[in-house]
Amino acid sequence: MLPRLRSDWKSLALLDAWRSQRHRSSGELKQIHAHLLVSGRITDPYAAGKIISSFVAVDIGHAFLLFCHLQHPPSTFLWNTLIGAHTDSNQPLAAVSLFSDMLSSGRLPNNYTFSFLLRSCIALSSLSFGQQLHTQIEKLGWEHYDFVQNGLIHFYASCGCMTDAHKLFDLSPHRDVVTWSAIVNGYVKYGKIHVAREMFDQMPERNAVSWSTMITAYASTGMFQEALDAFNEMQIAGVEPNHAGIVGALSACGFLGALEQGKWIHAFLKRNGLVLDRILGTALIDMYAKCGCIETAHQVFDEMPERDVFAYTTMISGFANHGLSEKALELFARMEKEEVKPSEVTFICLLNACSRLGLVELGKHFIEHMKTVYGIEPGVEHYGCLVDLLGRAGLIYEAQSLIRDMSIEPDSYVLGALLNACRVHGEVEVGKEIVDSLMELGIDHSGSHVLLSNMYASSFRWEDVRNVRRLMEENGVTKVPGCSMIEVDGAVCEFVAGDRSHPRMDEIILLVKGMGKQLKFV
Template sequence: MRLSQRAILSFLEQCHTMTHIKQFQSLLTVSGTISDPFIASKVITICAISDFGNLSHAFQLFRYLPCQNTVIWNTMIRGFVERDEPTTALSLYTRMLDNGYLPNNYTFSFLLRACVKLSALSTGIMLHAHVIKMCWESYDFVKNGLIHMYACCNVIDAARKLFDLSTNRDVITWTALINGYAKLGQVIVARELFDEMPEKNSVSWSAMINGYAQSGLFREALELFNDMLASGCRPTQAGIVGALTACAFLGALDQGRWIHAYVDRNKMVLDTILGTALIDMYAKCGCIETARSVFNEMPIRDVFAFTSLISGLANHDQSASAIELFEKMQPEGVAPNEVTYICVLNACSRMGLVDKGLKIFKSMREAYGLEPGVQHYGCLVDLLGRAGMVEEAKNVMRKMPMEPDSYVLGALLNACRMHGEVELAKETLKFLIKQNLDHGGAYTLLSNMFAAAKQWEDVAKIRTGMQEKNVRKVPGCSLIEVNGVVCEFVSGDYTHVLMEEITLALLEMEKHLKSVCLDDDDVMINKLN
């Protein structure tokens, strides 16, 4: 008995599991109704796109359908894109053309999303040519897809040209271009476009907020987030994550707590992205126990959530807890990444756990197939250097498979400072200069070492060299939140001038005391120091 289309659609709406779908599919197969392209497309859509669907089952059904059409091909392409299999989606498009089916405007909107996921600019350009050849470029979602594709592939000029040629710009068109400029760090241009938008939605607000946050303009990101709330627009998860990132770097704890309360009040799902942002915010604002509570509340915890909490624990002198959490990752089926290893190696370094740190470093390659990078070697140098094993730290640096960077050399310099290895510090600074990695911090650290060793002539040379090379110590910066307002204080960079004057004065005084042959000049100098 063949069922009417209305009855079939009614039955399909009541299917909420794959078991129901398979049972109903059997009935459609026996009755021969599955050969109807309209009915087949509805079944495939549920299997490929719904939350409870099974893409593999949808593909098997698609392969053996006696009749296919463009709508069914589009559904399968969309399914692979939405299930994060963009390569398969693009491959399916090639098969679609080979089988004689022509794409429509919906086909290109899905394919361009696949190109974005893969950053496949050359494929995107090819699809653009197909769009022009088949006269689909006038459709809004195809045009928006092209702008988004070019913007995400960093070809902002092409995206802007398409935008300028567009006569029917909607909020998606504007947001796509704003996203592109923000991604490239051109936040001034992005903000100009944002202010020109005739209509804004939560996605466009979130794009601009995240653009500011990604460019390090955290105060601007937080101000814009507050403007969005004042406008009555409800923030998306992306906007909330951007605002939490700004709170983390500004130390705006009160604002971060308010956002957390907003999340709870609106019953937003504490997924891995939002949960990790909250953990990072609380950890950087000094509330490590609250960060731990958020972590424990998360239903699913991925490597980013683990890494964020491990980093926070290590930075709050809870290195033992950080290492313990790292060891819980494998039993939970979560593999650490390169950043996780940097955080846990730092925790070992702070506690002086040399053997533990060496074992963890070794497990990178042996347990997870991760090749240590320059920062991991820097952590190892720091671990050994802090423990007084300066010679071993130097050997690690010499045997590195890559050139040491300022992080590695800085770790060795710090070890020299801690253990009074002045000669090795001189050698390290020479290497820094040779590699063009010298900066104010390295010069200042070496100068302080010379001062501690009463080598005033060397101090004067360092300070004079800094002045000749126009090397300046980066001025200190402090942030404080008062009544929900974040205030920033930056110290003037005058330290080098004062230190140079003091150093030269001490040097002249020492020469004068020696010239008058005072018997107890060393005592006198010590008192003056």
């Protein structure tokens, strides 16, 4: 509680004390505001400015109300305070509107104003407004300030205008780590990962942000080994990984099955006392689940202080993929009990769980449940899961009827699910229809032809097998060889089917044989 206020100067002193507190209460701030009103000190531009800038931190709506009732023209500092606050609170339109009012009032913007507005332009994806700001920046002479120049580079890069971004980068006289990171991040967003790496390698100084940019870029584009290599390089360089870099590295570990490296990252989080927030916790769950450690994934899930839809969905997916469909369904019930709203992906995972258990009626129930309870319209992925569920249960013709009655065009996943069911249950003629449909859609995937060929072979229709193989040759459809990855002594080794040229192939064979002896097949 604040002590009783007795004088004007004490109110400003208490305001400074309030601003220095770690846990700040809007109630205490309103006490100070009331005293300024009663004493008449609120008419002082300095006092008014301090109280408004203080309210920005706890109640932006109240700060804006005070700003609108000022008894004197607001300073550029106050305009910037309100514009920056709305930018930081993800209200870019309000920030732009305030800028328009600022110009109408006759107050000129400064370099800080443009720094905030360029960030709002990025949030709005408005290239034209950003270009107008660039013109004003040059007219007022603010283009030489480092953070304005960095803001412009970041803005053009975010809009995909890499020619303009690089031109500004070349003209920049003082390139700091922020400038370099802006251009690297731009090439990443533009999809030029190799160019981004070239620029990254030229950086005179790299921080956690620049390293995490490359790690995330590699992980998001499927270059998982490169992501882990970059993460290891960062460790060697002595740079402490930040939140984004850790999440990117965990994603790569999950896709590569690099369990030991994933465990090392988990241990790093514990050593440094980092809280398992929703993003980090979900990344860890996903990594452990993909590496086969479903019990550890569940333990991480239970240890999370807060769990959102992403954490629940990732855990449900992990259970379903490990054949623990009952636990997946139980977790969904817990999710609904805790009033966490599921997403479209959640229902895809649930339908996969039903498919593995053969729960046809429950799968149909989930399709209706997502529509009637949560207002989620089933997409082609949901129908694909339902077709797979019906196909696994041997209901081939019901699945075929579902595809015909679908309100959306079936894709390769939906047709592929039915084709696989036809292979399992020996429905050769229906399978032939599916392959024809795939060819009509222009999807001449080798897998569909191979499945059809195998179905013909199972029925001893060797002439049809030869026809399918000949059709593949005529259409230039080639069978893609299988690819596998395995972690040996902390290093991820990749090899394709039939390839024995890998330098550590003998070790891999011995390791796989050893694993096989430990496995118990049910």
